[in-house]
Amino acid sequence: MNWWNTMAPWITACLFFCFLLEGAEPEQFAKLCAGCHGDGGVGTDRGPALVNNRKLGKRSEEQIERLIRNGTQGGMPPFPLAESELRPLARWVHALNATAYDVKPEGDERAGERFFFGKGGCGSCHMVEGRGGVNGPDLSDVGKQLSPGGLEQALDNPGAGSRERTASGCPGWAWCPQDQWAVVNVRLRDGSRLRGLVRGRGKHNLQLQTTDGRLHLLTDEEYDGIEREAASFMPPLNATAGERRDLIAYLSRRGGIPIGPMRAKAEIPEAAIQRIVQPAPGEWPTYNGSLGANRHSALTQINTGNAGKLQLEWSYAIPYPRLETTPLVSEGMMFLSGPNRVCALDGRTGREIWCYSRERTPAGKIAGDAALGANRGVALLGDRVFFATDNAHLLCLNRITGGLMWDVAVPELPGPYGSTAAPLVAGDLVVTGVAGGDQGIRGFVAAYKAATGEPAWRFYTVPKPGEPGSETWRGKAIDVGGGATWLTGSYDAGSGLLYWPTGNPFPDTDGDERGGDNLYTNSVVALEAKTGKLKWHFQFTPHDLHDWDATEPLVLVDTKFRGRERKLLLQANRNGFYYVLDRLSGEFLLGRPFVKKLTWASGIGADGRPQLVEGNRPSRQGTKTCPAVRGATNWYSTAFNPATRLFYVMAVEDCNIYKQSKLGGYEPYHDAADPPRKYLRALDVETGRVVWEIPQVGAPEANYSGVLSTAGGVVFYGETGGGFAAVDARTGRTLWHFETNQVWKASPMTYMVKGRQYVAIAAGGNIFSFALAR
CATH class of the missing domain: 2.30.30.100 (SH3 type barrels.)
Structure with a gap:
């Protein structure tokens, strides 16, 4: 045993050396490559080193083959070598950059961990798997980032690698x-x-x-x-030979965060929770600005008297043309998302501080908007940033470094689950939903401990047979009945209730195998935030046959209603009705149309159920029904201004012809003789009456922008023609607009940094931030 302990490191090194020399340096390298890359690939002033090259280390042999064959734009020329010449060359270059994780140098990994977080002091600056400091890069996957030689170099000469x-x-x-x-x-x-x-x-x-x-x-x-x-x-490593060996063994085995809760113990400070419950003036720490989802800001620096002086301050681009993100801002830092990507910026300048990204899920493994790259944002709590990936993983990133702290797979069941919504913080929990209801899933809402990612509870929006609510399903569809939860909910910290909107039943427009109301689809479910226990529910569209998800914002407001102060829940629903509910009890208070093209129901009864109009079921010959499948509105933001007592919503006047398709089920078709029209509308909060409206120019499907209301008396929104506009909250008079010439897929927000108010929105592949001219 003593002999092996002594000789093992040397044997390992020899084996690795032999691996590198497999076939030795190819003859082609000396002829074609060494002139730029140097003998042995050590690099020259004409070309980068190929040894310990982090970029090459991340590429497979096949990718290196393509690189040699195709060259690089403006750099290395292509080399159209025969396969018999190309493959050994690519294999040799790939071997030069075998990662430390692949080689796994000998040493005591446990002892190396103790040295890292103890005597060595490494953990005071670097974080590994959510544990450690933030004064250096996260090292959770350093074993896969560096070769053994690169790891040695980083320890002996820390500044040398920074140039890479x-x-x-x-x-x-x-x-x-x-x-x-x-x-x-x-x-x-x-x-x-x-x-x-x-x-x-x-x-x-x-x-x-x-x-x-x-x-x-x-x-x-x-x-x-x-x-x-x-x-x-970082100083050069000061350690004994044994400590050095063990530290390298520990670092080389760091291959990334394992899927599951964080192993280290952690807690969220109460002060951090209160910063989300009661945001500091000018902060926007959650998807809608406040946990109650009312996209109304108390900021007044930009107002009706000076909004015309707004100007573009900065822009920031993400390589994706249809951003849906709403940026968050806390302590001057802005956090935003794209497809499987989160970036932190300086809120005043747009300068990037860090970005985290991972590969998008291959086509065919997920479907719907998640497969297209839709992602609406992140959540913040203390030193943590939460984000849902396209394949329904919930990630926790460190707020300062962007390093991954934990990664949990949200679905428990197989299926085409995805995620598009921003998570929501509720106390010390982070809550998320799932997408995929149009492909057949069993929807749910899930909560996790924000500190560690440990599961807290899960509420399924489609019950199992025999559970409460299952009596509202007759047929085979209950097993994959839909009810996706693809929009961020709302949270009332005072009552401890969490409100989440649910999507359509599946199949979307064919109810033959799902007779009954199909609970809890097309509903709002009010859950005890700590336990996930159902407190009450309200179903907006029982037995939906037109794909009218209830995944529109659930706006929580405290205001006078019919002569008394009430705690209300407001929603403009996709089915064309504006609803007012008592958010503590679920009592139905009002249901009134906010669009004129509404044919499927004559009204909402005193029991809150729609009064159906005959002749609106999808049919083989085609049935015209209003609203259209995209609804009288959709997931984009709404807002209530307590000063004007108006509720602002982007409304669509449109119909579809629902006709049986060749593939089974029913599909919507547009009526060319009855084109759609979009409006920005202001509704009286107590009656739903339209007080003013602004007709839009252009195709409604080009505009998925919501609204932002401010105490300055201004409403911001994206015009269907591509402009970003500010209007008077009381009258709808246009005060200012800026032509972005982009398709809108996101809603605006506002924030203040060092005494200056900004308004920001994602347009196309850019984030634009505006402020008053100095």
Whole structure:
């Protein structure tokens, strides 16, 4: 045993050396490549090193073959080699960058972990699997990022590897060095100084992280000098040979966060929870700005008197043309999402601080909007950012570094589950829903402990046979009955109730195998946030045959209704009716049409059920029904202004002809003689009466923008023609507009940083942020 312990590291090294020399350096490399990349691939001034190259380390042999065959844009020329020449060359280059995780150098992994978090002090700066500090990169997957040689180099000469990181917008053929994590001293204009780590930098701004983990988002109006220190913040490793061996063994086995709750113990401070329940002035810490989903802000700096002076402050691009995200802002940092991507920006300048991304799920494994890349945002709580991936994983990222802290798979059952909604924080829990109801799933809402990702509870929106509610299903469809939960819900911290909207039953427009009301589809379910227990429910469209999901915002307001103060839930539903409910009891208070094209029901009865009109069932010959399948409105945001007592909604006047398809079921068709029209409408909160409206120009399907209301008396929204507009909240008079010439898929928000109010919205593949001209 002693002999093996002594010789094992040498044997491993020899085996690895033999692996690298398999076939030795190919003759083609010396002829074609060494002139630029150097003998053995060590690099020259004409080409990068191929040894310990992080980019190459992430590529497969097949990808390296394609790289050699096709070349790079503006850089390496293509080499059309025969397969017999190309394959050995690609294999040799790939072997140069075998990761430490693949090789797994010998050593005591447990001892290395103790050294990392103890004597070595590594954990004071670096985080691994949610444990550690934030004054350096997250190392949870460092074993797959570096080769054994690269790992050794990072420990012995920490500053050397920093040159390998390139800017996110850097072309693949170029070298774009960044100085993120460089140490700088900043001289402020008030005479004070800051020392810290560069997280982002432009000509006129600096994003600085001081060693206490705080971010300072600065512009050149606040500093007049930046001096970079030559040395890395991380010192060279100081360890015995055994400690070094064990540390390398520990780091080499860090291959990423395992799926499941975080292993380390953690708790969420109460102060962090209160920052979400009662946001600081000017912050936007949750999807709709507040947990009650009323997209109304108390900010007044931008108002009816000066909105015409708004100007574009900055823009930020994400490589996806149909962004649906609503940015969040807390302590000056903005957090936004794209398909399987989360980025943190400086809220004043749009400068990127970090981005986290993962590969999108291959086509065919998920369906619907999730497969198309739709994602509506993130949630925040303390030092954590929560995000749902396209394949329905809930992720927790560190707010400062963007490092992954935990990753849980949300579905328990097989099926085409996806996710598109922003999660919602409720106390110390984070709650999420799922998409996929149009493909046949059993919908649910699930809550997890925000600190660790441990499951807390799960509520299924389609009951099992024999459970309460199953009597409303007759036929075979109950097993995959839909009821997806693909829009963020609302939370009332005072009552402890969580409200979540549910989607259509499945099959969408064919009810033959799902007789009955089909609970709890097309409903709002009020759940005890701590336990997931059903408190009450209200179904807007029983036995839906027209795909009218109830996944529209559930707006919680405290206001006078019919002469008394009430705690209300407001919703403009896809079925064409505006609803008012008592949110504590679920009592139905009002149901009134907010569109004129409404043929399926004559009204809503005193019991809250629709009064159906005969002749609206989908048929073989085709049945014209209003609203259309996309609804009288949809998932985009709504808002209530307590000063005007108006409820603002984007409304669609449209109908469809529902006709049996060749594939079974029924499909909607448009009536060319009756084209759709979209309106921004202001409704009287107590009656649902339309007080004013603004007709839109263009196709309604080009506009999925919602609204933002402010105490400055302004309503912001996306015009169907591609403009971003501000109107008077009382009259609808247009105050300002900006032509983005983009298709709208997102809703606006507002925030304040250092005394200046901004309004931001995603348009196409860009985030635009506006403020008053100085």
